[in-house]
Every structure is written in C-alpha cells, then in structure tokens.
Amino acid sequence: MEILMHRIGIWIGVFLTFAIFSFLYKDNPFYKIAEQIFIGISAGYWFIYTIYNILIPNLFVPVTTDLAHNFLLLIPAFLGILMLCRLIPSIDWVSRYALAVVVGTTAGLFFKSYLQSDVLNQLTATIINPFASGNAAQIIGELILIIGTLTGIIYFFFSKKHEGAFGTTARVGIYFLMISFGAAFGYTVMSRISLLIGRLNFLLGDWLGIIKP
C-alpha cells in the first residue's frame, strides 16, 4: 500500500511538473490547473501550519496551562486580534495600532544590528593596508576592493554634479556596479539552472529510473 501511494505521489509530481513546464510553450489549461492547485495548497498548508506550529504551542498552550507566568502573552494575542480587524471594513482602522507596534519594535530591534553589521563592520573590513600581505594577487584584490568601495559610494553621492574629476570617479564606480550586477546575474542563472537540474533529477531518477536519484 505504501509503495502504491509512493508511486501515485510520483505520478502526481510528474503531472504537475509537466503542467508547469508547459507554460514555456504557451499559456494553457494544464498550467492554470497546476498554478491554482499550488496556490490553494500553499494557502491551506500555511493556515494549518500557523495554527498548529505557532499559535497553539506559543500562545494557546502556555496561556491555558499556566496563565500566571504567561499573562504577558495576552498582549500580542490582543494585537493579533486587532490585526484581524482589517477584515471588517467599518473598524479596519484599529489594525493600524497593531501595525504601528510591529513597525516600531522591528525598527528599534534591528537598528543596532544593521548599523553594526552592515555599516561599522563592513566599513572596518574595507579600512585595510593593501600592501600588508606581500602577495601580488592579494594586493591587487585589496586595491580593487578599496577603489570599488570608494568609487561606488561616490557614485551615490548626488549632492554634487557628476563632472570633472568627481564625475570620472563616479563613472569608475558605475563600472564596478555593472560588474557586480553581471556577477549577480550569473549567480541567478546558476540558481535557476540548479532548480531545473533538481526537477530533471526527479523525472529521470524517481519517475523513469534512468539515473540514480
């Protein structure tokens, strides 16, 4: 029985894979069916997952079993109910209070961490002696790092017109940015091809058995 269910699962997976791939030819009913199934299952899955893995263990169980030690949990529970008021048009404004708390606390909590990691530590990592290593390749690499960082920052400085030496430096910054966009594009292609490899591995391995999955 278990093997049969496994085989049925694979065939459903194969059908949905081909249904989605069929969009590459042109839009068609099979693609639409697969798309709607995906949206429906995702919504249902997340709804149930949120109840059973977030609300029940983190709110309902602590509050119902030991309210004295967990009464603070009633505050986020109340804010959550306020958020649901968005569904009732006449009182949807109430949800803004909950949203304000989320925005405020997130900004406060993340401000220090982002400042430390993305500004201070990144800046410190750029303030280096490029000639310290003695290795030619490393020296060139570190010089590129310094020049790229400085010219990139200058490009984003818009309070002065980009002309003369300042403009030339900003132009160098653009080249560095373009190279980084190219690298990002290359990585994105690699990522998407990896997903195709994953699907083909499923089709050729799990379904057809031509290769070892």
Added chain:
Amino acid sequence: MKIFERFLHIDRRIIFVLIFIGVALPLIWTLGFNLEVTENVQSVYDLLEGLEPGTRILISFDYGPSTKPEIQPMAIALMEQAFTNRIRIIAIALWPMGVQMCNEAFEKVSAEYPNIEYGIDFINLGYKVGGMVTINHMAKDFRSTFPTDAGGNPVDEFPIMKGIKNFDKLGCVISLSAGDPGLKQWVMIAHDTFGKPVCGGTTAVQAPIMLAYVNEQQQLVGLLGGLKGAAEYELLVNKPGFATKGMDAQSVAHIIIIIFILIGNIGYFATRKQDIMKA
C-alpha cells in the same frame, strides 16, 4: 544580412528545448568536468576540521523544498564531515519546512554511520518562528527558546544538550539559507553581537550578497554558494553526490546560454551597423 536579423528573433522555445536537453544529457552520461575548490569553501571545511571531536555545532536549516536542489547537498556533505570527525550537531530551523529538510538529510547520512545516535550525536530541535528575534533569544536563553525537540520531547532528556544555555559551548554556527530569515541574521546576531564563528551555505542568488560578509572582520568564516559550493564541498569530503553530478549539467547549460548571448550580441551589433549605414 538576413541571418543577423534571425539572430535577434530566435524563438525562445528553441532555447528552452536546448537548455532542457543540455541539462538532461549530462545527468544521464557523466562528463566529469574539472572542479576546483575555492578559498571560501575551503575555509568552511577547515573550520570544521579544526574542531575537537565531541564539539557541538549548530546547523540552522533555513530553507525549504523550493531550494532543496541547491542546499540539500550542502547539508548532506556537512553532516558527513561532522559525523566522520565525531562532531555533534544541534539542528534547528528558522523556516518551517527546514525541519523536514533536516530529517531527510539526517536519514540519508545516518544510514552510513550506524554508531550515530539521536540525542547524543545529533538532535533536531524543530522550527521556531521569529527570525532574528529568535536568534537573539537563543543567545541569551537557549532552553526557553527550544524547550523540546522537534518530536516534543524535553531537551533535558538528551545528553547532547547538556550545558547548552546559550552559544558559548558551540564550536560554530552554520546556516543553510535561502533568504530571510537566514545567514545574514545569523551573522548579525551570532557573530557581530556574540562573537561566535559563523559560516554557511546559500542559494546562488543570495551568494553575491553574502560574499560581502566574508571579509577581514570574519563576519563569515566562509561560504558555500549555490550548487557549485555544494559540489566543491562534496569534493572536499570525498563523497561525490548530487551536486557533483549536477555541475556537469550546470556547465553545459552555461555554455548554451553563453552561445546564445554571443549570437544575440552579434545580431544586435551587425543590424545596428546596417541601420547606421542605411541612415
């Protein structure tokens, strides 16, 4: 000149078919392209090799099935190395489906290591919502963040959790990440706030963003970027698997894409020259 105009109007379905064939064939017949280990991947390997047997490390499974082809091979290779060196793994997930990803990887690897015992050498603490806030809370009070394992058993029952109150007794933190919350949040809290060595693996899309953290400050000790990073790690642990096989297909697909980019550019510049001459 018509040929150059044709270059600009190639039916995209021809490209899709060629990519499909270009990816499928190397999966069936291995080509065996050379693979070199990069410094960022070597650093992750060296970090784990430098840990004493019995050391506990934390692996956070911050991805789901949609990015499984890229990241799961990293998880498997990292577990292989850890279990070979008797390093113990405490696994958590900041993504809900990460729990299943972790169980699948453990099931696959543990079959080759019969001495590995759940609760002694490995534990899966399950998923916790909250992202960066959760990491911050773990660093202050690990046990109240994860009072039970994924199966609902109290963590005090498991020897692997003995003495774990925060990040202090962890050798390092590894995040296998497909986005937010993930590796960046681990860098921000575990390393930049609490000074714990952090390394990880990401999807190729995320890799250029995260590479900036592999720097003089060692915000990240090393990074496995996409399928290639996974293949390099398989090479290091000497266990060629899905990623190594996938890199052949990856390389062929890249060659096809490069050829089409060249064809498109030749067509563009040739027809532009023609238009200028006409004008």
